[in-house]
Amino acid sequence: MCGIVGYVGERNAAPILLDGLQKLEYRGYDSAGIAVAEGGKFTVVKRKGRVKGLSAARSLAGKTGVGHTRWATHGAPSERNAHPHLFGGICVVHNGIVENAAALKAVCEARGETFSSETDSEVIAHLVAAEQGDLLHAVRAAAEKLVGSYAIAVLSESAPDTIVCARKASPLVVGYGEDGLFVASDIPAIAAAGRRVYTLADGEFAVLKKGTAPAFYDASLRSVEKREIAYDAEEDIPEKRGFRHFMKKEIAEVPEAVARSIPDLSKGDFSELYEVLCQTEYLHIVACGTAYHSGLCMKHAVQKFARLPAEAFIASEYRYSDPIVPKNTLAVAVSQSGETADTLAAAALAKERGARVLAVTNVPYSSLERMSDFVLPTRAGREIAVAATKSFNAQLAALYALAGALAESRGKSAPPLAGIQPLVREAAAAGERVRSWMPYFVGAKSVFFLGRGADYVAACEGSLKLKEISYLPSEGYPAGELKHGTLALVDGRTPVVAVVTDPALADKTMNAVHEVYARGAAVFLITNVSACLSCAEITASVLLPKCEPAYSPMLSSLPLQLLAYYVAIARGNDPDKPRNLAKSVTVE
Numbered sequence: 001m002c003g004i005v006g007y008v009g010e011r012n013a014a015p016i017l018l019d020g021l022q023k024l025e026y027r028g029y030d031s032a033g034i035a036v037a038e039g040g041k042f043t044v045v046k047r048k049g050r051v052k053g054l055s056a057a058r059s060l061a062g063k064t065g066v067g068h069t070r071w072a073t074h075g076a077p078s079e080r081n082a083h084p085h086l087f088g089g090i091c092v093v094h095n096g097i098v099e100n101a102a103a104l105k106a107v108c109e110a111r112g113e114t115f116s117s118e119t120d121s122e123v124i125a126h127l128v129a130a131e132q133g134d135l136l137h138a139v140r141a142a143a144e145k146l147v148g149s150y151a152i153a154v155l156s157e158s159a160p161d162t163i164v165c166a167r168k169a170s171p172l173v174v175g176y177g178e179d180g181l182f183v184a185s186d187i188p189a190i191a192a193a194g195r196r197v198y199t200l201a202d203g204e205f206a207v208l209k210k211g212t213a214p215a216f217y218d219a220s221l222r223s224v225e226k227r228e229i230a231y232d233a234e235e236d237i238p239e240k241r242g243f244r245h246f247m248k249k250e251i252a253e254v255p256e257a258v259a260r261s262i263p264d265l266s267k268g269d270f271s272e273l274y275e276v277l278c279q280t281e282y283l284h285i286v287a288c289g290t291a292y293h294s295g296l297c298m299k300h301a302v303q304k305f306a307r308l309p310a311e312a313f314i315a316s317e318y319r320y321s322d323p324i325v326p327k328n329t330l331a332v333a334v335s336q337s338g339e340t341a342d343t344l345a346a347a348a349l350a351k352e353r354g355a356r357v358l359a360v361t362n363v364p365y366s367s368l369e370r371m372s373d374f375v376l377p378t379r380a381g382r383e384i385a386v387a388a389t390k391s392f393n394a395q396l397a398a399l400y401a402l403a404g405a406l407a408e409s410r411g412k413s414a415p416p417l418a419g420i421q422p423l424v425r426e427a428a429a430a431g432e433r434v435r436s437w438m439p440y441f442v443g444a445k446s447v448f449f450l451g452r453g454a455d456y457v458a459a460c461e462g463s464l465k466l467k468e469i470s471y472l473p474s475e476g477y478p479a480g481e482l483k484h485g486t487l488a489l490v491d492g493r494t495p496v497v498a499v500v501t502d503p504a505l506a507d508k509t510m511n512a513v514h515e516v517y518a519r520g521a522a523v524f525l526i527t528n529v530s531a532c533l534s535c536a537e538i539t540a541s542v543l544l545p546k547c548e549p550a551y552s553p554m555l556s557s558l559p560l561q562l563l564a565y566y567v568a569i570a571r572g573n574d575p576d577k578p579r580n581l582a583k584s585v586t587v588e
């Protein structure tokens with residue numbers, strides 16, 4: 001999703017902005033641009049496509065500037081629509097969505113102003129330019145008119161050594177070091193040893209003025225004292241460490257991510273959370289995409305071990321479904337980035353209706369962490385590839401542990417997770433066999449993933465992964481539901497992957513295997529039920545180690561992630577940067 005970088009200080013801004021934008025590339029974008037102020041005038045360079053297209057701008061002179069990577073929402077990806085946007089001596093970069101842009105634009109046009117882009121963002125430059133007073137007051141007056149979400153960094157020709165920033169529902173961090181002042185949408189863009197970093201809260205403003213410490217203000221422009229956050233500057237340097245892609249490296253990191261993310265909920269730090277678990281009568285899990293799938297896996301485990309009513313909701317649906325939130329509901333909000341707009345809104349709604357909110361997130365200091373009552377961190381380490389891999393398995397580790405604690409709080413028990421890491425490692429090694437499946441998948445018309453129970457959730461996750469990086473149409477389907485309509489789609493160009501890890505359901509899922517085989521499909525099996533391997537209808541298989549069926553997505557996800565990875569490569573796609581997608585979805 002969109003990225004912001006800004007700098008003011010004693011050094012030339014352009015190289016700092018370009019390096020910062022490169023560090024935000026993993027978020028996904030389709031155009032990029034920078035503006036540098038020199039002698040009271042802005043020089044703007046924008047390009048459709050990658051940040052490297054801006055390299056000629058590296059030599060621009062000017063010690064104040066802002067940069068942006070854009071993920072199109074209003075208006076096609078193009079040079080014209082790329083940020084920064086200029087109007088009336090004001091220069092703006094914006095993340096988020098201005099929902100009332102059309103109405104605001106009409107007011108500006110009635111004043112005789114013309115627009116140079118189709119974006120919602122450009123109107124912010126017009127609004128700021130129309131205000132009197134200093135830049136901070138002008139930005140605040142403009143911000144008050146905006147409906148929607150924003151993180152903005154604003155420059156003015158009349159205040160050449162200053163950047164004013166504001167945030168509402170879109171992340172923004174400020175950095176301060178001997179070499180100057182920085183602003184960015186994400187810590188990695190400005191992380192450096194010795195540099196202090198501060199996060200902006202919703203409704204806050206920051207003024208970065210050369211030669212002074214950053215100043216922070218609340219919505220009424222009262223000065224706010226901020227504490228710097230602790231972060232590991234070293235950890236924030238993303239490296240492939242010999243792997244061809246970040247995605248492959250991150251799949252290789254799954255076993256460690258899992259081991260690190262299993263919390264010891266009996267520890268003192270969690271005693272208050274444990275008390276809440278004891279009182280919990282309903283569980284609402286809210287999340288999007290892959291995180292929603294890990295929520296569904298948790299629902300299965302909670303029902304099985306704790307016998308507690310649990311429901312997983314797609315966050316974007318939950319927030320508009322007028323949900324019933326009974327007394328003693330615990331809302332578990334799952335998000336790798338901790339910045340997903342829909343998940344934040346769903347968690348806020350659950351809280352407003354009386355639920356306690358537990359964040360399960362991979363990013364310390366994220367918006368989700370800050371708005372939640374409790375935090376269960378996943379410790380997957382930074383995930384750069386857009387497709388979630390190690391963060392999914394890390395979420396499962398934390399969520400299964402939580403399911404176990406819920407069971408314990410009711411005098412029941414769940415199988416221990418302690419021995420799972422070697423099994424995950426084995427599953428990763430076994431999963432490499434999918435590489436030989438490529439001839440069946442590369443030119444496929446579409447792909448089906450089948451399973452029952454927790455295997456059905458794994459099938460959905462396998463399908464999502466394949467879709468997003470191979471661009472092959474695909475569906476995860478409950479094995480028993482196929483014959484109620486979808487079987488009509490299956491033919492000789494529809495490979496089917498069946499996930500079978502629950503011995504109690506194995507025969508049932510194998511019935512679906514017979515049905516698709518009879519329609520000409522090549523069938524691939526991911527299983528730990530060895531009896532299934534003797535089925536003559538199977539084209540190829542991956543044999544996983546045995547484990548508690550409710551936990552098996554932790555293992556079956558590995559061959560599925562690898563399958564998506566190898567198919568993407570075989571089809572000539574970049575698995576790290578799938579088209580149209582963003583890592584951190586900060587707009588609704």
Ligand code: F6R
Nearest residue numbers: 289290291335336337340387388
């Ligand atoms: C899929 C994927 C997305 C994310 C979703 C939620 O591979 O990465 O579906 O899982 O956008 O993101 P977070 O977990 O950051 O809230």
